[in-house]
Amino acid sequence: MLKLFRNLRPYRLPILFVFLLVFVQSMSDLYLPTLMSDIVDKGIINGDIPYIWRIGGFMLLVALGGAICSIGASYLSAKVAGGFGKNLRGRVFHHVQNFSLQEFDKLGTASLITRTTNDITQVQQVLTMILRMMISAPMMCIGGIIMAVSKDAKLSLVIVVVIPVLAGAIAIIAGKGIPLFKAMQVRLDKLNRVLRENLTGIRVIRSFNRIEHEQKRFNEANFDLTQTAVKVNKIMAAMMPIMMLVMNFSTIAIVWFGGIRISNGHMQVGDLMAFIQYAMQIMFSLIMVSMIFVMVPRASASATRINEVLDMEPQIVDPVRAGSSAAAAKQRGYLEFQDVTFSYPGAEQPAIHHISFAAGPGETTAIIGGTGSGKSTLLSLIPRFYDVDGGSVKVDGQDVKSMTQEELRSKIGFVPQKAVLFTGTIADNLRYGKTDATDEELHQAADIAQATEFISKMKDGFQSEISQGGNNVSGGQKQRLSIARALVRKPEIYVFDDSFSALDFKTDSKLRAALKEVTRDATVLLVAQRASTVMDADRIIVLDEGRIAGIGKHRELMETCDVYREIVSSQLSEEEIA
Template identity: 75%
Template sequence: MIKLFKQLKPFKLAITAVLILVFLQSMGDLYLPTLMSDIVDEGIVQGDRSLIWRIGGFMLLVAGGGALCSVIASYLSAKVAAGFGKNTRSRMFNHVENFTLHEFDKLGTASLITRTTNDITQVQTVLTMMLRMMIGAPMMMIGGIIMAVSEDAKLSLIFVVVIPVLVGAIFFIGMKGLPLFKAIQIKLDKLNLVLREHLTGIRVIRSFNRIGHENKRFSEANRDLTDTAIKVNKIMAGLMPLMMLVMNFSMIAILYFGGIRIDEGNLRVGSLMAFIQYAMQIMFSLIMVSMMFVLIPRASASAIRINEVLDMQPEIIDPTQSELQTTATATKKDGRDGMHGFVEFNNVSFSYPGAEEPALSGISFSARPGEVTAIIGGTGSGKSTLLSLIPRFYDVNEGSVRVDGVDVRDMTQEELRNKIGYIPQKAVLFTGTINENIRYGKDDATEEEILHAAKVAQAFDFVSAMKEGFDSEIAQGGNNVSGGQKQRLSIARALVRKPEVYLFDDSFSALDFKTDAKLRAALKGETTESTVLIVAQRVSTVMDADRIIVIDDGQIVGMGNHRELLKNNEVYREIVSSQLSEEEIA
């Protein structure tokens, strides 16, 4: 948690103000019992009404000043904690954006959501209390002990017994609670995962009539979290009765021994009243600390989880400025700086982390501007993996992937991806209008560019048929449009960008044959100066490509046009014969 709190530097003025205000409030609270003692011993006993009014008025002034300090300190501490929470969420979000797909797989989406929301809220809540209690409570306790000793040193020996008992109880319960609070956050991840899968997969769940099964999964995760929460709350619940019990016995002891000392003439009534007030302040300061110990273990567990994300360094990082300059110089010397969209694979091999076998091995080919390069193969052969190496979603293990003659590892990720229009296998749309979704590919796209992209992507007709047209709202995940419509809007989003390289990752799978043919015909005129790489399952989608690459078990087993491969490549012939009739093949 201390590591996280280093991010509080922007708020040091506000924190300093809180410390000063809490100090002034504590001093005021510590001074009030002494004033009350003077009223009793000097005013009431002596019958001096003017002294009572004078000291009473001063007490009101001190109490009012303390209340004002408390209000301002509470406001500033809440503002500091809210600002810290906001900055930490932004920092975490920006850091996670740089993660590769491997880091996402390692942590899990549900866990990242919990860490960004619930965990940061836990730390934020404790920070608010720490700024008030963790500073005010020690001040009150130390100050209370000093003032109590000044009233009666012998009677203060009661604290020698009481304070170690209370501190020991707080420490013991805090240590018992910490492992359970860590477990609660992990089980909250599990509950979020089950809930997220249930909500996103509701259509599949209902279609297979698995609602009962999902209810059972959720109930088990929910019960597991609840049982742990009850267990930890039982431990924490024992703290407050113990504190109150010790405090009440302390009061009995103070009144008993204090009465004896008054009877012996060693203590005045006002001093005993002040001593009781100081004892109460010491006890309540320890109660405040105990409340912190209820919250700190959970916040500490949350802080560990937050730091785990912030400390995780992405495997893929941008080259330094000097490396970029070296690359730029080498490119100019080789005369390659005029290239636009040339993609080249040089003996590329790649394995997913933890995999026994490489997903790709020995891949070498080039794709030129103005040409369509299609990649075809069986399920799991490595087609999509190959495509994901170009925008550098993963880094190769061996060999190199080059765009415009430059190794993608020698470019910044932003520079590389600005050259690419990527249409994923699973079309993803965002909440907002259709207009906003297409403009996602290019922020400053004009209305004409958006309309043109929609027409080329064969999306214009169905969008125009909608009530609001291009201003129609897309639901979360694009659930209010069909799979084929989502694919066409994803293609329009890439087209509006006018990139150097188009990557179609099985982006025509949800289209009917007629729409597929019309879309590919329209794309030809749109991509004459760009490199096009298409991953497809359908032979009809790749038949007209300039170059077809056949992949099997992560290796290139054939390369050529449709006729050449049909004649010379057994794997391609099997794929074609499984999809087309003999008449169509002929």
């Protein structure tokens, strides 16, 4: 947690004021029992009414000053903790944006959401408590002991006996609670994962009548979290009764022995009253410490998880010096795979083996193959979502590793296999890759993507709202909007990852015909399951178990490639093939 608190440097001045205000408040709290003692011993016993009024008025001023300092310290500490939480969330979010898909796969989306929200909130709450109590608790404890000893040193032996008992109880309870707090965060991750899967997959769940099964999964995850929370709260709940029990027995002992000392003439009544208050302040300072111990273990577990994210270095990083842009100017839109091999982390076999081909502007390169043959994997290497294990991927004559990720991806219009839309208007979604695109460019892209017809039928046209995940449009409409988004960008290389699968044959045919016109000066790569989608391509790459089974045009492959011939024969009639 101390590592995270280094982010408090911008708040050094407010923190200094918090400590100063807490110091003044603690001094006022320590001074009040002495004033009360003076009122009893000098005012009440002697019957000096003016003295009682004078010291009583001074006590009110001291108490008012302490209250003002307390309010100021609370305000500033809340402000510092809030700013710290905001900056830390921003830092985590920014760091996560640099992660490759490999880091996302390792940590998991649900866990990253929990770490960015709940975990940071836990640390933020503890910071507020620490700022208020880190100075106050030690001062009240040490100051209370000094003042108690000044009132009666022998009676202070009661406190000497009590403090180790309280400290031992706090240590034992905190020691048992820390592992459970860590387990709670893991179980919270699991609950978030189950809930997220349930909400995003609600259509599948209902269509397969698996509502009861998902309810059972949720109940199990919820029960695990609840059981752990109950267990840890039972342990922590024992702390307050133990504290109060010790405090009450301490008070009995102080009154008992104090009464004996008063009867023997070694102590005054006012001093005993002040001594009891100082003993209570010492006890309450230890309770404040115990409250910190209740919160710190959970926050410590959260801080460890946050640091795990911040310490994780992205596997894919920009080069120190980007490659020369001269080559890029000569070979605009040129793509080349040179003996590329790639394996997913932890996989036993490479996903693709020794892939080599080249594609240039004005050409359409189609990739086809069976399920799991490596088609989408191959495309994901172009925008450098993953780095190759062997060989190289070149764009505009440069190895993608020698280019910055921003420079590389600005050349690519990527349409993913699963169409993703964001909350906002249709226009906002289409401008996602080019924020300054004009309305005319949006309309033109929508026309080519065959999306204008359904957009015009929506209530507000291009200003119609898209709900979260694009759930208020169909699968085919989502695909067409994703294609339009890529077209608005006007990139050098278009990458379509099975982006026509939800379209009917008529729309598919019209869209590909329209694409030919606008992609005349660009390189087009497309993955497709349909043979009819790839038949007219300038180059067809046939993948089989991660290897190239054939490269060529439709007629060539029908004669030379068994895998391609098998795919085509299973989908088209002899008349269509001819």
